[in-house]
Amino acid sequence: MTRYIIRRLLYLIPLFLGILIIVFAATRVAGDPVRLMTAMNPHITEEARNNLTAYYGLDKPLWHQFLIYLANLLKGDLGNSYVIRGGIEVTSLIGDYIWPTMLLQIVSIILALLIAIPVGVISARRKYSKTDVTVTTTSLLGTCIPIFYMGIIVILIFAYYLGWFPAGGYVTVISESKDYFLGSRTLDIIWHMVLPVAVLTFALLAPIVLLIRSSMLEVLKQDYVLAARANGLNDRKVVYKHALRNALIPVVTYVGIYFGAMLAGAPITETVFNWPGVGRLFVQATNRLDFPVIMGITVIITLMTLIANLITDLTYGYIDPRIRVE
Amino acid sequence: MQKILRELIQEKNKTKGASQWNIAWRRFKKNKTALAGFFIIGIIIFMAAFDSLIAPYGPNTIPGFYSGETRAPPSSKYLFGTDYVGHDVFSQVVYGASSALFVGFAAALIVMLLATVVGVVAGFYGGIVDNILMRITEIFLVIPFLLILLVFLKVITALAPSGGGGLFMVTLMIGIFSWAANARIIRGEVLRVKEQEYIEAATALGATKTRIMIRHILPNVLHVIIVLTTLMIATAILVEAGISFLGFGDPNAITWGQQLQKASEAVKEAWWEGVFPGLFITLLVLGFTLLGNGLRDSLDPRLRE
Numbered sequence: 001m002t003r004y005i006i007r008r009l010l011y012l013i014p015l016f017l018g019i020l021i022i023v024f025a026a027t028r029v030a031g032d033p034v035r036l037m038t039a040m041n042p043h044i045t046e047e048a049r050n051n052l053t054a055y056y057g058l059d060k061p062l063w064h065q066f067l068i069y070l071a072n073l074l075k076g077d078l079g080n081s082y083v084i085r086g087g088i089e090v091t092s093l094i095g096d097y098i099w100p101t102m103l104l105q106i107v108s109i110i111l112a113l114l115i116a117i118p119v120g121v122i123s124a125r126r127k128y129s130k131t132d133v134t135v136t137t138t139s140l141l142g143t144c145i146p147i148f149y150m151g152i153i154v155i156l157i158f159a160y161y162l163g164w165f166p167a168g169g170y171v172t173v174i175s176e177s178k179d180y181f182l183g184s185r186t187l188d189i190i191w192h193m194v195l196p197v198a199v200l201t202f203a204l205l206a207p208i209v210l211l212i213r214s215s216m217l218e219v220l221k222q223d224y225v226l227a228a229r230a231n232g233l234n235d236r237k238v239v240y241k242h243a244l245r246n247a248l249i250p251v252v253t254y255v256g257i258y259f260g261a262m263l264a265g266a267p268i269t270e271t272v273f274n275w276p277g278v279g280r281l282f283v284q285a286t287n288r289l290d291f292p293v294i295m296g297i298t299v300i301i302t303l304m305t306l307i308a309n310l311i312t313d314l315t316y317g318y319i320d321p322r323i324r325v326e
Numbered sequence: 327m328q329k330i331l332r333e334l335i336q337e338k339n340k341t342k343g344a345s346q347w348n349i350a351w352r353r354f355k356k357n358k359t360a361l362a363g364f365f366i367i368g369i370i371i372f373m374a375a376f377d378s379l380i381a382p383y384g385p386n387t388i389p390g391f392y393s394g395e396t397r398a399p400p401s402s403k404y405l406f407g408t409d410y411v412g413h414d415v416f417s418q419v420v421y422g423a424s425s426a427l428f429v430g431f432a433a434a435l436i437v438m439l440l441a442t443v444v445g446v447v448a449g450f451y452g453g454i455v456d457n458i459l460m461r462i463t464e465i466f467l468v469i470p471f472l473l474i475l476l477v478f479l480k481v482i483t484a485l486a487p488s489g490g491g492g493l494f495m496v497t498l499m500i501g502i503f504s505w506a507a508n509a510r511i512i513r514g515e516v517l518r519v520k521e522q523e524y525i526e527a528a529t530a531l532g533a534t535k536t537r538i539m540i541r542h543i544l545p546n547v548l549h550v551i552i553v554l555t556t557l558m559i560a561t562a563i564l565v566e567a568g569i570s571f572l573g574f575g576d577p578n579a580i581t582w583g584q585q586l587q588k589a590s591e592a593v594k595e596a597w598w599e600g601v602f603p604g605l606f607i608t609l610l611v612l613g614f615t616l617l618g619n620g621l622r623d624s625l626d627p628r629l630r631e
Binding site for chain 1: 461462464465467468469470471472473474476477478480481482484560564567568571572573574583586589590593594597600601604607608611612615616
């Protein structure tokens with residue numbers, strides 16, 4: 001197993017480098033960032049521009065800039081923001097914003113899996129029953145509704161008409177007239193999390209349920225399931241002990257992919273719910289062409305996706321030992 | 327003798343009537359959900375084709391502005407109400423149909439061209455070609471795709487502030503960054519087809535590699551490509567809506583995503599501004615998803631009982 005883990009880790013390095021090159025190209029495809037940022041400013045002189053370019057090291061050849069970025073990255077330095085808080089370090093900026101993002105994403109994926117596995121299995125066991133039709137129809141709809149539309153509808157109903165939950169934000173800004181929900185900061189954060197987590201969980205849940213259902217149906221047709229039944233095992237045991245383990249193999253791969261997609265989709269979910277995470281920060285940074293922040297967030301999200309993929313691979317190797325031997 | 331011949335000809339005509347595509351069509355006609363998808367797409371294509379006849383107001387007119395009816399609720403005069411400047415929401419929704427369809431079809435075309443070339447070449451040649459192409463595919467699979475799209479679109483608009491390529495640029499970018507997953511599926515399918523005996527027969531007859539790829543492999547993975555294309559249209563429409571919602575779309579085009587973005591600033595005061603455009607995005611995506619699933623059921627021979 002250790003050799004398998006090391007092999008998977010080594011495998012991720014060229015992948016990460018490739019992505020880094022594309023992101024770097026994206027920030028430089030328009031040429032000099034300083035010129036781009038100052039294009040709308042009529043007061044800037046050519047000399048001031050050149051000074052800025054030299055200050056940020058943008059006068060060096062592209063490959064040189066890339067190597068410098070890479071070397072700094074290995075030291076844990078992502079550079080400084082061009083605009084935010086007088087050039088704050090990108091690492092400390094991301095440090096402030098990453099936790100809300102992680103909180104939202106991890107709670108949602110755990111909830112989605114906890115709900116999706118039993119629902120998918122029940123749906124498969126009672127194929128074409130009323131329950132199954134309801135589950136598959138709802139899931140199908142769930143994969144078709146844009147997540148921001150779902151967010152807007154949920155805010156409209158639960159925040160504005162019913163007034164049960166706040167429409168957005170991470171925590172109440174306390175003033176003399178306003179206190180935390182039930183007086184506790186933790187409870188207040190949870191109260192703010194309800195709507196975004198509900199939407200994100202539903203969006204993740206829908207495709208996973210469909211996948212588990214079809215994978216389970218496939219497995220239930222196999223000979224060993226028939227053999228287990230013929231040996232007199234009860235149906236519950238056959239389904240949950242023998243079939244489920246095999247049905248989960250294709251699901252594991254997709255969970256990694258969905259998790260990555262949801263992370264990359266963070267700009268949308270966080271913008272709808274005004275959530276102070278890296279996704280919303282990314283939208284703001286992109287609008288202001290703040291390239292170090294853009295690069296930094298992309299690097300962090302890529303790393304998180306790669307780690308999620310690694311966990312997927314390892315789980316895969318754990319569930320199905322055949323994978324470990326190549 | 328003649329009788330036997332006649333019977334043979336009849337037999338032949340019978341089998342001719344039941345080609346692979348005919349069987350697929352018969353199965354498709356029986357599939358109610360697929361027909362529902364077909365129907366939804368048909369309505370929206372009709373809407374896009376005759377938009378200026380269906381919409382009661384022109385695309386750039388603001389009827390509510392002059393009469394002081396901005397953010398007016400739905401009424402007989404404004405079916406879906408009016409928005410913040412006084413556009414008729416119903417007319418805007420009708421004009422948005424062609425943008426959504428354009429993005430969907432064009433992006434899917436770009437994606438499937440790239441995915442088919444990569445998938446077929448990698449699967450057919452194998453070895454080092456396969457290795458290199460699959461490593462590139464993996465990069466595009468893992469890359470945080472929405473983030474990169476936003477950066478590229480922003481930089482391009484910053485370079486040319488007057489539009490920056492418009493809806494076509496958005497479509498092109500979606501196309502360039504979404505082919506990887508499809509390429510992988512097509513490659514897998516090619517690997518399966520490659521092992522069949524008729525490919526061996528073609529090779530033995532001296533057919534060139536290009537001929538085998540185009541004449542023998544491609545037609546046999548076509549059903550997969552058709553299904554993936556349909557589902558890709560749905561995905562592309564969703565992605566464009568997301569980009570527009572974040573304000574990175576083409577500001578000169580009328581799109582449902584942009585309508586939702588404007589509406590989200592005031593959902594509390596004017597729910598109709600966002601609810602209707604969002605409903606149409608969902609409907610169109612649902613239409614293509616249903617059609618795609620239906621096509622998969624009727625085209626994939628392995629699913630046949």
